[in-house]
Amino acid sequence: MTEKFDAIIIGTGQAGPSLAQRMTQEGMKTAIIERKLFGGTCVNVGCIPTKALVASARAAHMARRGGDFGVVIEGQINVDMKQVKARKDAIVKQSNNGVTNWLKTMENLTVFEGHGRLESAKSVRVNGDLLEAEKIVFNVGGRASVPNMPGIDEVDYLTNTSMMEVDFLPEHLIIIGGSYIGLEFAQMYRRFGSRVTVVEMAPKLIGREDDEVSVAVREILENDGIDIRLNANCIGLAQGDGQVAVTASCEPGIEDIVGSHVLLAVGRKPNTDDLGLETAGVETDARGYIVVDDELRTNLPGIWAMGDVNGRGAFTHTSYNDYEVLAANMFDNDPRRVSDRITTYGLFIDPPLGRVGMTETQVRESGRKALVGKMMMARVGRARERSETQGFMKVLIEAETSKILGATILGIGGDEAIHSLLDVMYADAPYTAIQRAVHIHPTVSELIPTMLSDLKPLN
Numbered sequence: 001m002t003e004k005f006d007a008i009i010i011g012t013g014q015a016g017p018s019l020a021q022r023m024t025q026e027g028m029k030t031a032i033i034e035r036k037l038f039g040g041t042c043v044n045v046g047c048i049p050t051k052a053l054v055a056s057a058r059a060a061h062m063a064r065r066g067g068d069f070g071v072v073i074e075g076q077i078n079v080d081m082k083q084v085k086a087r088k089d090a091i092v093k094q095s096n097n098g099v100t101n102w103l104k105t106m107e108n109l110t111v112f113e114g115h116g117r118l119e120s121a122k123s124v125r126v127n128g129d130l131l132e133a134e135k136i137v138f139n140v141g142g143r144a145s146v147p148n149m150p151g152i153d154e155v156d157y158l159t160n161t162s163m164m165e166v167d168f169l170p171e172h173l174i175i176i177g178g179s180y181i182g183l184e185f186a187q188m189y190r191r192f193g194s195r196v197t198v199v200e201m202a203p204k205l206i207g208r209e210d211d212e213v214s215v216a217v218r219e220i221l222e223n224d225g226i227d228i229r230l231n232a233n234c235i236g237l238a239q240g241d242g243q244v245a246v247t248a249s250c251e252p253g254i255e256d257i258v259g260s261h262v263l264l265a266v267g268r269k270p271n272t273d274d275l276g277l278e279t280a281g282v283e284t285d286a287r288g289y290i291v292v293d294d295e296l297r298t299n300l301p302g303i304w305a306m307g308d309v310n311g312r313g314a315f316t317h318t319s320y321n322d323y324e325v326l327a328a329n330m331f332d333n334d335p336r337r338v339s340d341r342i343t344t345y346g347l348f349i350d351p352p353l354g355r356v357g358m359t360e361t362q363v364r365e366s367g368r369k370a371l372v373g374k375m376m377m378a379r380v381g382r383a384r385e386r387s388e389t390q391g392f393m394k395v396l397i398e399a400e401t402s403k404i405l406g407a408t409i410l411g412i413g414g415d416e417a418i419h420s421l422l423d424v425m426y427a428d429a430p431y432t433a434i435q436r437a438v439h440i441h442p443t444v445s446e447l448i449p450t451m452l453s454d455l456k457p458l459n
Contacts, residue, residue, distance in 0.1 A: 002130040003110075005031045010116045010124065010275070011139035013040025014316045015306040015323035017103055019137060022327045024108040031133070032103060033116035033126050039099040040141050041308070042316040045161045048095055050184060051348060052088040057188035058350055061224075068387055079192045085167040092164075118276035121300050125276075135302050137326070138290060139319075140275065142268040142308040151237035155244050158263045160185070170194045172259035174246050176235060178205040178228070180347050182265030183221065187349045190226050197227040197257050199248050204230065206347065209408075210360045212392075213353065216410055220349065220390050229257065237262065270309045285311065294337040295329045296322055312338050315345055342425050346415040351377070351391050354418030357406030357425060360396060363458065369399040371455040377411035381442035388412045393451055395421065395431070396458065402430035413444040420445050 006028035009016045016032060017039075023030045037044040056079075066073045103111050114127040123132045144159035146152065158166070160181050173189050175182045178200030190196040198205075198221070204214040205221075205228070218228055234250035245256040272288045283291045283299040289311030296304045296312075304326055307319035321341055328334035347353035363370050378389040391411030398405050407421045424434050435452035439445050 001128075002132060003031075005029050005110070005131060005133040007031070007135040007137065008033070008116075008124050008131050008133040009137045009139060011040065011141060011307070011309075012038045012099065012103065013139050013141045013307050014042055014319035015326075016040075016137070016139035017099055018320065018323045019139070019306070019327060020103065020109050021106060022323075022331065024106055026331055027108070028135075029108055029110075031110045031112060031131050033112045033114065033124070035113070035115040037096065038103065039096050040139075041143075042319075043095045043099060044092060045164050047316055049088045049092050049164055050160070050188075052091045053084065053188050054184065054348055054350070056084045056087065057191035060193075061191045061350070065387075079169065081169050081192065082167045084192070085165075088164070115274070117274065118280040118282070121280045121282075121303060136304075138275070138303070138305040138309055139307050140271040140309050142270045142314075144264060145267040145269045146264060147266055149235050149237065150247075151239075155237045155239040155262065157237070157244075158261060160263075160265065163263060170259075170261040172197070172261070174199060174244065174257055174259040174262045175265055176246065176262060177265035177267070178202070178230070179265065179267075180206065180345075182263070183217065184348055185263060185265065186226050187221060187224055190221075190224050195227075195259075196225075197229060197259065199229045199232045199235065199246060199257065201232050201235065202230065208359070209353075209355075213408060213410060216391060217347070217349065217353065220351070223390070268308065268314065270311070272309060287311065292338075294339050295335075296326050296338065313341075317344075342422060344418070344422055346418075348415065351388055351410065351412045352415040353391075354409040354414040354416070355407075356418050356422045357404065358396065359406060359408075360394075360458070363396050363405055368405070370405060370458040371397040371399050372458045373397070373451040373453075373455045375447055375451040380411070380444055380447050382444050383412045385442065386412055393417075393447065395448075395451060397431050397452075397455060399457070402432060403428070404431050409444070411444070417444040417448065420448060 007023050007030045009020055009032045012034040020030055020032045060079050063077045112126045116124045116126040119125050123130055169192055172195040175186050175198045178198050186196050186198050205218050206214055229248050232248035236247040238245045243258050244262045245258045247256050270288045285291055290305035290309055292298055292305050292310045306322035308314055325336045325338055328336040342357055344356040374394045377383045377391040383389045393409045395407040396405040404425050409418045431452050435449045437449055
Protein backbone atom coordinates (compact mmCIF):
# COMPACT_ATOMS: atom_id res chain seq x y z
CA MET A 1 0.00 0.00 0.00
CA THR A 2 1.24 3.49 -0.86
CA GLU A 3 0.06 6.47 1.18
CA LYS A 4 0.85 10.09 0.41
CA PHE A 5 1.67 12.67 3.08
CA ASP A 6 2.89 16.24 3.08
CA ALA A 7 5.68 15.34 5.50
CA ILE A 8 7.26 12.28 7.11
CA ILE A 9 9.22 12.44 10.38
CA ILE A 10 11.39 9.44 11.27
CA GLY A 11 12.03 9.26 15.02
CA THR A 12 10.28 10.67 18.10
CA GLY A 13 13.14 12.11 20.13
CA GLN A 14 13.19 15.62 21.54
CA ALA A 15 12.67 17.41 18.21
CA GLY A 16 10.33 15.10 16.25
CA PRO A 17 7.07 15.37 18.22
CA SER A 18 7.26 19.18 18.45
CA LEU A 19 7.85 19.42 14.70
CA ALA A 20 4.92 17.06 14.11
CA GLN A 21 2.67 19.34 16.13
CA ARG A 22 3.82 22.41 14.24
CA MET A 23 3.39 20.71 10.86
CA THR A 24 -0.12 19.49 11.66
CA GLN A 25 -1.06 22.94 12.96
CA GLU A 26 0.07 24.32 9.61
CA GLY A 27 -2.40 22.00 7.92
CA MET A 28 0.12 19.43 6.74
CA LYS A 29 -0.87 15.78 6.59
CA THR A 30 2.01 14.28 8.55
CA ALA A 31 3.35 10.82 9.36
CA ILE A 32 5.72 10.05 12.23
CA ILE A 33 7.61 6.77 12.56
CA GLU A 34 9.02 5.22 15.74
CA ARG A 35 10.68 1.81 15.80
CA LYS A 36 11.01 1.39 19.57
CA LEU A 37 10.48 3.88 22.42
CA PHE A 38 8.49 7.09 22.03
CA GLY A 39 10.45 10.04 23.35
CA GLY A 40 13.87 8.78 22.30
CA THR A 41 17.03 8.66 24.39
CA CYS A 42 16.36 11.51 26.83
CA VAL A 43 12.98 10.29 28.01
CA ASN A 44 13.75 6.58 28.18
CA VAL A 45 17.45 5.91 28.80
CA GLY A 46 19.11 9.33 28.98
CA CYS A 47 18.67 12.51 30.95
CA ILE A 48 15.36 11.83 32.69
CA PRO A 49 16.15 8.36 34.13
CA THR A 50 19.80 9.12 34.88
CA LYS A 51 18.94 12.31 36.75
CA ALA A 52 16.30 10.38 38.69
CA LEU A 53 19.07 7.96 39.71
CA VAL A 54 21.37 10.88 40.55
CA ALA A 55 18.66 12.20 42.89
CA SER A 56 18.40 8.85 44.68
CA ALA A 57 22.18 8.66 44.98
CA ARG A 58 22.29 12.16 46.45
CA ALA A 59 19.62 11.23 48.99
CA ALA A 60 21.78 8.31 50.14
CA HIS A 61 24.84 10.56 50.28
CA MET A 62 23.08 13.22 52.35
CA ALA A 63 21.68 10.59 54.71
CA ARG A 64 25.21 9.40 55.40
CA ARG A 65 26.28 13.03 55.96
CA GLY A 66 23.48 13.71 58.40
CA GLY A 67 25.88 14.00 61.32
CA ASP A 68 27.65 16.93 59.62
CA PHE A 69 24.41 18.90 59.99
CA GLY A 70 23.57 17.71 63.49
CA VAL A 71 21.07 15.16 62.22
CA VAL A 72 21.65 11.81 63.92
CA ILE A 73 20.48 8.74 61.99
CA GLU A 74 20.71 5.54 63.99
CA GLY A 75 21.94 2.39 62.26
CA GLN A 76 23.34 1.71 58.81
CA ILE A 77 22.13 3.54 55.70
CA ASN A 78 20.96 0.96 53.16
CA VAL A 79 19.92 1.51 49.54
CA ASP A 80 17.08 -0.59 48.11
CA MET A 81 18.11 -0.78 44.46
CA LYS A 82 14.81 -2.33 43.41
CA GLN A 83 12.98 0.65 44.86
CA VAL A 84 15.50 3.04 43.28
CA LYS A 85 14.80 1.45 39.89
CA ALA A 86 11.03 1.44 40.50
CA ARG A 87 11.08 5.17 41.23
CA LYS A 88 13.12 5.81 38.09
CA ASP A 89 10.81 3.62 36.01
CA ALA A 90 7.72 5.46 37.24
CA ILE A 91 9.21 8.81 36.24
CA VAL A 92 10.19 7.45 32.81
CA LYS A 93 6.76 5.88 32.29
CA GLN A 94 5.05 9.18 32.95
CA SER A 95 7.21 10.95 30.37
CA ASN A 96 6.99 8.14 27.83
CA ASN A 97 3.22 7.90 28.17
CA GLY A 98 2.93 11.65 27.80
CA VAL A 99 4.79 11.68 24.47
CA THR A 100 3.01 8.55 23.21
CA ASN A 101 -0.48 9.83 24.00
CA TRP A 102 0.34 13.28 22.62
CA LEU A 103 1.35 11.84 19.27
CA LYS A 104 -1.37 9.20 18.99
CA THR A 105 -4.14 11.73 19.64
CA MET A 106 -2.69 14.51 17.48
CA GLU A 107 -5.08 15.60 14.77
CA ASN A 108 -3.83 15.17 11.19
CA LEU A 109 -0.93 12.93 12.36
CA THR A 110 -0.55 9.24 11.53
CA VAL A 111 1.76 7.23 13.81
CA PHE A 112 3.63 4.23 12.41
CA GLU A 113 5.42 1.85 14.77
CA GLY A 114 8.24 0.15 12.91
CA HIS A 115 11.59 0.73 11.23
CA GLY A 116 11.54 3.36 8.50
CA ARG A 117 13.96 3.23 5.55
CA LEU A 118 14.27 5.49 2.55
CA GLU A 119 13.41 3.90 -0.78
CA SER A 120 13.98 7.18 -2.60
CA ALA A 121 14.41 10.85 -1.79
CA LYS A 122 10.62 11.11 -1.51
CA SER A 123 9.55 7.75 -0.08
CA VAL A 124 9.92 5.69 3.11
CA ARG A 125 9.15 2.01 3.61
CA VAL A 126 7.79 0.94 7.02
CA ASN A 127 6.13 -2.38 7.90
CA GLY A 128 5.63 -3.13 4.22
CA ASP A 129 3.83 0.16 3.63
CA LEU A 130 5.29 2.78 1.30
CA LEU A 131 4.89 6.38 2.46
CA GLU A 132 5.53 9.26 0.09
CA ALA A 133 6.09 12.93 0.92
CA GLU A 134 7.81 16.03 -0.40
CA LYS A 135 9.35 16.66 3.01
CA ILE A 136 11.22 14.02 5.06
CA VAL A 137 12.88 14.76 8.41
CA PHE A 138 15.22 12.46 10.34
CA ASN A 139 15.21 12.56 14.14
CA VAL A 140 16.64 9.11 14.85
CA GLY A 141 19.25 9.97 17.51
CA GLY A 142 22.23 7.88 18.53
CA ARG A 143 23.33 5.01 20.75
CA ALA A 144 26.26 3.93 22.87
CA SER A 145 29.42 3.20 20.94
CA VAL A 146 30.97 -0.24 21.52
CA PRO A 147 34.67 -0.08 20.64
CA ASN A 148 36.48 -2.98 19.04
CA MET A 149 38.80 -3.61 21.99
CA PRO A 150 40.39 -6.98 22.81
CA GLY A 151 37.99 -9.33 24.59
CA ILE A 152 34.88 -7.22 24.00
CA ASP A 153 33.01 -10.18 22.50
CA GLU A 154 33.93 -12.45 25.40
CA VAL A 155 32.50 -10.45 28.29
CA ASP A 156 29.09 -9.33 29.48
CA TYR A 157 29.14 -5.55 29.48
CA LEU A 158 26.70 -2.77 30.26
CA THR A 159 25.98 0.46 28.37
CA ASN A 160 24.06 3.51 29.49
CA THR A 161 20.95 1.83 28.03
CA SER A 162 21.26 -1.56 29.74
CA MET A 163 22.20 0.17 33.01
CA MET A 164 18.59 1.30 33.13
CA GLU A 165 17.55 -2.33 33.83
CA VAL A 166 19.95 -2.81 36.76
CA ASP A 167 18.05 -3.34 40.02
CA PHE A 168 20.93 -4.61 42.13
CA LEU A 169 24.13 -3.17 43.56
CA PRO A 170 27.25 -4.16 41.61
CA GLU A 171 30.00 -5.15 44.01
CA HIS A 172 32.69 -3.45 41.92
CA LEU A 173 31.67 -1.47 38.85
CA ILE A 174 34.46 -0.76 36.38
CA ILE A 175 33.61 2.11 34.05
CA ILE A 176 35.57 2.41 30.81
CA GLY A 177 35.43 6.06 29.79
CA GLY A 178 36.13 9.13 31.91
CA SER A 179 33.80 11.63 30.30
CA TYR A 180 30.33 12.96 31.08
CA ILE A 181 28.21 9.80 31.00
CA GLY A 182 30.80 7.63 32.70
CA LEU A 183 31.44 10.08 35.53
CA GLU A 184 27.75 10.52 36.34
CA PHE A 185 27.33 6.76 36.66
CA ALA A 186 30.57 6.52 38.65
CA GLN A 187 29.43 8.89 41.35
CA MET A 188 25.87 7.62 41.58
CA TYR A 189 26.90 3.97 41.97
CA ARG A 190 29.62 4.84 44.46
CA ARG A 191 26.97 6.61 46.51
CA PHE A 192 24.65 3.64 46.19
CA GLY A 193 27.44 1.59 47.76
CA SER A 194 29.42 -0.01 44.94
CA ARG A 195 33.16 0.09 44.68
CA VAL A 196 33.85 2.05 41.48
CA THR A 197 36.90 2.32 39.23
CA VAL A 198 37.02 4.67 36.23
CA VAL A 199 39.41 3.71 33.42
CA GLU A 200 40.29 6.46 30.94
CA MET A 201 42.73 6.26 28.02
CA ALA A 202 43.57 9.98 28.07
CA PRO A 203 45.86 11.67 30.60
CA LYS A 204 42.91 13.48 32.17
CA LEU A 205 39.16 13.18 32.71
CA ILE A 206 36.67 14.98 30.42
CA GLY A 207 39.31 15.87 27.85
CA ARG A 208 37.45 18.81 26.27
CA GLU A 209 37.62 20.79 29.53
CA ASP A 210 40.47 22.96 30.78
CA ASP A 211 43.01 21.17 32.95
CA GLU A 212 41.89 22.91 36.14
CA VAL A 213 38.32 21.69 35.60
CA SER A 214 39.48 18.12 34.98
CA VAL A 215 41.68 18.19 38.09
CA ALA A 216 38.89 19.59 40.26
CA VAL A 217 36.39 17.01 38.98
CA ARG A 218 38.88 14.24 39.70
CA GLU A 219 39.33 15.51 43.27
CA ILE A 220 35.56 15.61 43.77
CA LEU A 221 35.19 12.00 42.62
CA GLU A 222 38.18 10.74 44.56
CA ASN A 223 36.77 12.43 47.67
CA ASP A 224 33.73 10.21 47.14
CA GLY A 225 36.00 7.15 47.15
CA ILE A 226 36.13 6.52 43.38
CA ASP A 227 39.34 5.06 41.96
CA ILE A 228 40.61 6.81 38.80
CA ARG A 229 43.00 5.11 36.36
CA LEU A 230 44.25 7.48 33.64
CA ASN A 231 46.59 6.88 30.68
CA ALA A 232 45.00 3.47 30.11
CA ASN A 233 46.55 3.08 26.68
CA CYS A 234 46.05 -0.66 26.28
CA ILE A 235 42.52 -1.60 27.35
CA GLY A 236 41.41 -5.23 27.09
CA LEU A 237 38.74 -7.35 28.77
CA ALA A 238 38.45 -10.94 29.95
CA GLN A 239 35.77 -12.88 31.81
CA GLY A 240 36.29 -15.63 34.34
CA ASP A 241 34.90 -16.98 37.62
CA GLY A 242 32.00 -14.56 37.49
CA GLN A 243 34.33 -11.55 37.35
CA VAL A 244 35.51 -9.17 34.63
CA ALA A 245 39.21 -8.35 34.35
CA VAL A 246 40.17 -5.10 32.63
CA THR A 247 43.70 -4.58 31.39
CA ALA A 248 44.58 -0.89 31.53
CA SER A 249 48.24 -0.96 30.51
CA CYS A 250 50.50 -3.13 28.39
CA GLU A 251 53.47 -2.34 30.60
CA PRO A 252 54.70 -5.39 32.52
CA GLY A 253 54.03 -5.64 36.24
CA ILE A 254 50.78 -3.63 36.24
CA GLU A 255 47.91 -5.75 37.53
CA ASP A 256 44.54 -6.01 35.84
CA ILE A 257 41.52 -4.35 37.43
CA VAL A 258 39.09 -7.06 38.48
CA GLY A 259 35.45 -6.22 39.10
CA SER A 260 31.98 -7.68 39.11
CA HIS A 261 30.59 -5.59 36.23
CA VAL A 262 31.89 -3.33 33.47
CA LEU A 263 30.14 -0.32 31.94
CA LEU A 264 31.20 1.01 28.54
CA ALA A 265 30.93 4.80 28.39
CA VAL A 266 33.22 5.67 25.51
CA GLY A 267 31.00 7.85 23.38
CA ARG A 268 27.98 7.74 21.10
CA LYS A 269 27.33 6.88 17.45
CA PRO A 270 24.47 7.93 15.17
CA ASN A 271 21.64 5.57 14.26
CA THR A 272 22.28 5.80 10.53
CA ASP A 273 23.27 2.22 9.73
CA ASP A 274 19.97 1.04 8.27
CA LEU A 275 18.03 4.05 7.02
CA GLY A 276 18.47 3.62 3.27
CA LEU A 277 20.55 6.78 3.12
CA GLU A 278 22.83 5.36 0.45
CA THR A 279 19.85 4.34 -1.67
CA ALA A 280 18.50 7.86 -1.72
CA GLY A 281 21.92 9.55 -1.87
CA VAL A 282 21.83 11.34 1.50
CA GLU A 283 25.37 12.38 2.43
CA THR A 284 26.97 11.22 5.69
CA ASP A 285 30.38 12.06 7.13
CA ALA A 286 33.21 9.71 8.09
CA ARG A 287 31.61 9.01 11.48
CA GLY A 288 28.19 8.25 10.02
CA TYR A 289 26.44 11.51 10.90
CA ILE A 290 24.04 13.00 8.37
CA VAL A 291 25.65 16.12 6.92
CA VAL A 292 23.46 19.22 7.25
CA ASP A 293 23.87 22.93 6.56
CA ASP A 294 23.16 25.80 8.95
CA GLU A 295 19.41 25.34 8.43
CA LEU A 296 19.57 21.54 8.93
CA ARG A 297 19.07 20.75 5.24
CA THR A 298 20.83 17.68 3.86
CA ASN A 299 22.41 17.58 0.42
CA LEU A 300 19.05 16.52 -1.04
CA PRO A 301 16.19 19.04 -1.37
CA GLY A 302 13.27 18.21 0.91
CA ILE A 303 15.27 16.17 3.46
CA TRP A 304 16.41 17.50 6.84
CA ALA A 305 18.05 15.98 9.91
CA MET A 306 17.54 17.09 13.52
CA GLY A 307 19.07 16.06 16.82
CA ASP A 308 22.02 13.84 17.67
CA VAL A 309 22.03 12.20 14.22
CA ASN A 310 23.34 15.34 12.50
CA GLY A 311 26.48 15.73 14.61
CA ARG A 312 25.71 19.41 15.30
CA GLY A 313 24.98 18.87 18.98
CA ALA A 314 24.72 15.97 21.39
CA PHE A 315 22.23 17.29 23.91
CA THR A 316 18.50 17.38 24.45
CA HIS A 317 18.57 21.18 24.44
CA THR A 318 20.39 21.33 21.08
CA SER A 319 17.95 18.81 19.63
CA TYR A 320 14.98 20.95 20.63
CA ASN A 321 16.73 24.01 19.23
CA ASP A 322 17.11 22.10 15.95
CA TYR A 323 13.33 21.87 15.84
CA GLU A 324 13.05 25.61 16.49
CA VAL A 325 15.55 26.41 13.73
CA LEU A 326 13.85 24.15 11.20
CA ALA A 327 10.34 25.39 12.02
CA ALA A 328 11.40 29.05 11.93
CA ASN A 329 12.85 28.67 8.45
CA MET A 330 10.09 26.42 7.13
CA PHE A 331 7.06 28.35 8.42
CA ASP A 332 7.95 31.73 9.89
CA ASN A 333 10.21 33.36 7.32
CA ASP A 334 12.65 33.71 10.24
CA PRO A 335 16.20 32.89 9.08
CA ARG A 336 17.46 31.17 12.24
CA ARG A 337 20.74 29.24 12.06
CA VAL A 338 22.35 26.44 14.02
CA SER A 339 25.50 28.55 14.26
CA ASP A 340 23.54 31.24 16.15
CA ARG A 341 23.46 29.15 19.30
CA ILE A 342 26.09 29.36 22.00
CA THR A 343 27.64 26.12 23.23
CA THR A 344 26.38 25.25 26.70
CA TYR A 345 26.08 22.01 28.66
CA GLY A 346 26.38 20.46 32.08
CA LEU A 347 28.06 17.58 33.86
CA PHE A 348 25.59 16.34 36.44
CA ILE A 349 27.87 15.03 39.09
CA ASP A 350 27.48 16.52 42.55
CA PRO A 351 28.42 19.36 42.68
CA PRO A 352 27.53 19.93 39.02
CA LEU A 353 29.47 21.61 36.25
CA GLY A 354 27.83 24.32 34.16
CA ARG A 355 29.71 25.38 31.01
CA VAL A 356 29.07 28.04 28.41
CA GLY A 357 31.04 29.36 25.46
CA MET A 358 34.80 29.04 25.05
CA THR A 359 37.24 27.34 27.38
CA GLU A 360 40.42 29.11 28.45
CA THR A 361 42.35 26.85 26.09
CA GLN A 362 40.16 27.94 23.18
CA VAL A 363 40.50 31.61 24.08
CA ARG A 364 44.29 31.31 24.15
CA GLU A 365 44.31 29.48 20.82
CA SER A 366 42.15 32.21 19.27
CA GLY A 367 44.78 34.84 20.06
CA ARG A 368 42.25 37.19 21.67
CA LYS A 369 43.30 39.53 24.42
CA ALA A 370 41.19 38.54 27.36
CA LEU A 371 40.42 39.19 30.99
CA VAL A 372 39.69 36.47 33.52
CA GLY A 373 37.85 36.36 36.81
CA LYS A 374 37.85 33.42 39.21
CA MET A 375 36.29 32.67 42.58
CA MET A 376 36.51 29.53 44.68
CA MET A 377 33.16 28.15 45.81
CA ALA A 378 34.42 28.27 49.40
CA ARG A 379 33.77 32.05 49.22
CA VAL A 380 30.11 31.55 48.27
CA GLY A 381 27.73 31.80 51.23
CA ARG A 382 25.26 29.30 49.77
CA ALA A 383 28.04 26.73 49.42
CA ARG A 384 29.24 27.24 53.00
CA GLU A 385 25.71 27.02 54.38
CA ARG A 386 25.24 23.68 52.65
CA SER A 387 28.76 22.49 53.55
CA GLU A 388 29.41 21.93 49.84
CA THR A 389 32.40 24.13 49.09
CA GLN A 390 34.14 22.10 46.37
CA GLY A 391 34.76 23.74 43.00
CA PHE A 392 35.10 27.24 41.55
CA MET A 393 33.59 29.83 39.22
CA LYS A 394 35.47 31.34 36.30
CA VAL A 395 34.65 33.77 33.50
CA LEU A 396 36.57 34.91 30.41
CA ILE A 397 36.01 38.39 28.93
CA GLU A 398 37.18 39.76 25.59
CA ALA A 399 39.27 42.81 26.55
CA GLU A 400 38.45 44.87 23.45
CA THR A 401 34.65 44.46 23.49
CA SER A 402 33.92 43.63 27.15
CA LYS A 403 31.81 40.68 25.90
CA ILE A 404 31.71 37.37 27.75
CA LEU A 405 33.63 34.69 25.84
CA GLY A 406 32.98 31.76 28.14
CA ALA A 407 32.38 30.68 31.71
CA THR A 408 32.62 27.70 34.03
CA ILE A 409 30.76 27.11 37.26
CA LEU A 410 31.82 23.90 38.98
CA GLY A 411 29.99 23.88 42.27
CA ILE A 412 26.66 23.79 44.04
CA GLY A 413 23.97 25.21 41.72
CA GLY A 414 26.45 25.61 38.88
CA ASP A 415 24.10 24.05 36.33
CA GLU A 416 21.48 26.73 37.11
CA ALA A 417 23.64 29.79 37.86
CA ILE A 418 25.48 29.47 34.52
CA HIS A 419 22.34 30.67 32.71
CA SER A 420 22.69 34.21 34.04
CA LEU A 421 25.94 34.46 32.08
CA LEU A 422 24.51 32.64 29.06
CA ASP A 423 21.59 35.07 28.80
CA VAL A 424 23.93 38.08 28.80
CA MET A 425 25.90 36.41 26.00
CA TYR A 426 22.74 35.91 23.94
CA ALA A 427 21.83 39.54 24.55
CA ASP A 428 25.26 40.42 23.10
CA ALA A 429 25.70 42.75 26.05
CA PRO A 430 28.96 43.62 27.83
CA TYR A 431 29.82 41.87 31.06
CA THR A 432 28.95 45.07 32.96
CA ALA A 433 25.26 44.29 32.36
CA ILE A 434 25.52 41.52 34.95
CA GLN A 435 28.43 42.97 36.93
CA ARG A 436 26.23 45.93 37.92
CA ALA A 437 23.13 43.84 38.62
CA VAL A 438 21.89 43.35 42.17
CA HIS A 439 21.31 39.67 42.90
CA ILE A 440 19.51 37.96 45.76
CA HIS A 441 21.47 37.05 48.88
CA PRO A 442 22.39 34.33 49.75
CA THR A 443 22.63 32.57 46.38
CA VAL A 444 25.34 31.29 44.07
CA SER A 445 24.43 33.85 41.40
CA GLU A 446 24.99 36.80 43.73
CA LEU A 447 28.76 36.22 43.64
CA ILE A 448 28.96 36.44 39.83
CA PRO A 449 28.94 40.28 39.86
CA THR A 450 31.58 40.18 42.59
CA MET A 451 33.75 37.89 40.46
CA LEU A 452 33.29 40.22 37.48
CA SER A 453 34.48 43.15 39.60
CA ASP A 454 37.94 41.59 39.97
CA LEU A 455 39.09 40.81 36.44
CA LYS A 456 42.74 40.36 35.57
CA PRO A 457 44.56 40.03 32.23
CA LEU A 458 44.77 36.47 30.93
CA ASN A 459 48.52 36.00 30.71
